[in-house]
Amino acid sequence: MSDVISLESIPTISPMFRLQWEEVQDAFVILYPEGMVKLSQSAGETLKRVDGAASVGDIINDLEAQFEGADLKDDVLQLLEVSKENGWIKTTS
Amino acid sequence: MAGLKQQVNQAGHTVTPPLWLLAELTYKCPLQCPYCSNPVEIAAHKNELSTDDWIRVMREARKMGSAQIGFSGGEPLIRQDLEELIAEARQLGFYSNLITSGVGMDEARIKAFKKAGLDHIQISFQASNEELNNFLGGTKTFEHKLEMARLVKKYEYPMVLNIVIHRQNIDQMTDILDMVVSLDADYVELASTQYYGWSLHNIDQLLPTRDQLERAEKIAHEYQDRYKDKMKIIYVVPDYFEGRPKKCMNGWGNIFLTIAPDGVALPCHSARQLPGMDLPSVNDFSIEQIWNGSNDFNKFRGMDWMKEPCRSCDEKEVDLGGCRCQAYMMTGDATNTDPICTKSSEHQALLDDVARIETNALNHVEEKPLIFRNMKNSKKHLDSLTKSE
Ligand code: SF4
Ligand code: SF4
Numbered sequence: 001m002s003d004v005i006s007l008e009s010i011p012t013i014s015p016m017f018r019l020q021w022e023e024v025q026d027a028f029v030i031l032y033p034e035g036m037v038k039l040s041q042s043a044g045e046t047l048k049r050v051d052g053a054a055s056v057g058d059i060i061n062d063l064e065a066q067f068e069g070a071d072l073k074d075d076v077l078q079l080l081e082v083s084k085e086n087g088w089i090k091t092t093s
Numbered sequence: 094m095a096g097l098k099q100q101v102n103q104a105g106h107t108v109t110p111p112l113w114l115l116a117e118l119t120y121k122c123p124l125q126c127p128y129c130s131n132p133v134e135i136a137a138h139k140n141e142l143s144t145d146d147w148i149r150v151m152r153e154a155r156k157m158g159s160a161q162i163g164f165s166g167g168e169p170l171i172r173q174d175l176e177e178l179i180a181e182a183r184q185l186g187f188y189s190n191l192i193t194s195g196v197g198m199d200e201a202r203i204k205a206f207k208k209a210g211l212d213h214i215q216i217s218f219q220a221s222n223e224e225l226n227n228f229l230g231g232t233k234t235f236e237h238k239l240e241m242a243r244l245v246k247k248y249e250y251p252m253v254l255n256i257v258i259h260r261q262n263i264d265q266m267t268d269i270l271d272m273v274v275s276l277d278a279d280y281v282e283l284a285s286t287q288y289y290g291w292s293l294h295n296i297d298q299l300l301p302t303r304d305q306l307e308r309a310e311k312i313a314h315e316y317q318d319r320y321k322d323k324m325k326i327i328y329v330v331p332d333y334f335e336g337r338p339k340k341c342m343n344g345w346g347n348i349f350l351t352i353a354p355d356g357v358a359l360p361c362h363s364a365r366q367l368p369g370m371d372l373p374s375v376n377d378f379s380i381e382q383i384w385n386g387s388n389d390f391n392k393f394r395g396m397d398w399m400k401e402p403c404r405s406c407d408e409k410e411v412d413l414g415g416c417r418c419q420a421y422m423m424t425g426d427a428t429n430t431d432p433i434c435t436k437s438s439e440h441q442a443l444l445d446d447v448a449r450i451e452t453n454a455l456n457h458v459e460e461k462p463l464i465f466r467n468m469k470n471s472k473k474h475l476d477s478l479t480k481s482e
Binding site for chain 1: 110112157158160161163186188190212213215249251253279280
């Protein structure tokens with residue numbers, strides 16, 4: 001992949017999309033013009049930590065703390081890369 | 094779908110949430126597009142819900158799981174309470190879409206909508222040049238639309254540009270796409286006219302020929318490729334040439350809930366014409382009662398209503414038998430297979446009609462004039478109905 005995401009970069013949700021919790025779906029969703037993507041639980045847990053302040057490394061640490069020491073680095077990086085490809089998030093550097 | 098709260102209603106149907114609330118705020122419109130999807134009977138439905146009614150509808154639908162709201166019409170900008178409705182939608186957590194011709198908009202309003210929390214604006218163009226755009230819309234709007242599109246970008250909304258495609262503008266596909274590229278659209282919807290309401294009246298002038306369609310598709314695909322990193326171009330070709338119908342509304346009573354200006358709840362914006370509908374109004378029932386319990390929304394839910402050949406067809410989950418309105422308009426029975434399907438016994442009649450239209454088009458024969466969508470023509474239509482009764 002051309003733009004690999006580094007641990008230091010800081011992701012933000014792109015202004016073209018909105019992430020929100022949907023009670024009736026029991027899931028996080030990404031909303032955009034006339035459409036909606038329902039996120040898996042792990043994708044939702046990751047993207048809800050994207051707040052424009054936390055770095056990718058912070059997000060991984062936070063998730064690993066919550067899910068008791070699981071090694072989530074590769075999964076998170078992969079998810080963020082896909083999210084970036086879809087235009088859902090932007091990253092610094 | 095795991096996690097999705099489905100429920101089985103009294104009629105025994107599995108009911109999913111009405112994800113999409115289409116709020117048709119008014120049938121009034123300064124334009125007169127001859128392909129307008131509003132009913133031809135607009136002049137008979139002049140009552141409009143109040144601001145409070147709409148707020149109640151939004152709250153109830155949101156509770157049922159609606160996540161997207163489309164403010165449309167007619168022309169939604171005619172409603173002076175639009176800012177207020179947008180603010181309420183945002184506060185309730187809707188993703189709000191304004192679907193407009195751009196007429197009635199100015200910079201101050203675009204700014205106010207942003208402040209109220211509007212998420213996205215879709216502007217429709219009739220064509221890519223002033224003359225044809227203004228002719229089709231029945232009024233001078235082209236320059237204004239261009240200006241509004243630029244402002245939508247300036248205020249950093251995601252911008253969808255929508256162009257309804259038909260025989261009168263399909264040969265301008267290159268120009269249309271160059272225009273949307275120059276306006277820096279994020280999404281482009283090239284929507285082939287669908288034939289009900291006004292467009293069915295005008296189908297002889299609107300249905301493109303096969304040749305036209307092939308050329309246009311090729312051009313659209315080129316642009317899709319070339320700009321794939323910049324904008325998403327969606328071209329929905331007319332199902333008249335496909336041999337299989339579309340899964341209309343993604344399934345009856347499945348995700349779409351339309352509320353007409355007078356408060357009538359509809360499974361699709363054209364369903365008002367079908368016989369045997371109760372047409373429940375939000376003035377009398379809650380959204381929950383309408384969505385889960387009404388006769389109208391259960392009528393064609395799922396597949397139990399199907400007759401042959403759909404009933405035993407192995408493709409029935411793919412298209413759910415197509416469009417109920419099309420089936421009704423072409424066969425007189427809404428439970429029939431959509432005649433677009435090659436398995437329909439009425440399919441040959443459809444092909445014959447398409448051939449007649451195409452022959453007339455190639456020979457420039459006009460059997461009847463183009464009728465523009467306006468209250469005067471709607472009244473004329475209503476008068477002719479009462480006379481023939
Ligand atoms: S299609 Fe044209 S006439 Fe109909 S509501 Fe839209 S802008 Fe108005
Ligand atoms: S017969 Fe009915 S279900 Fe089968 S493909 Fe045709 S429309 Fe679809």
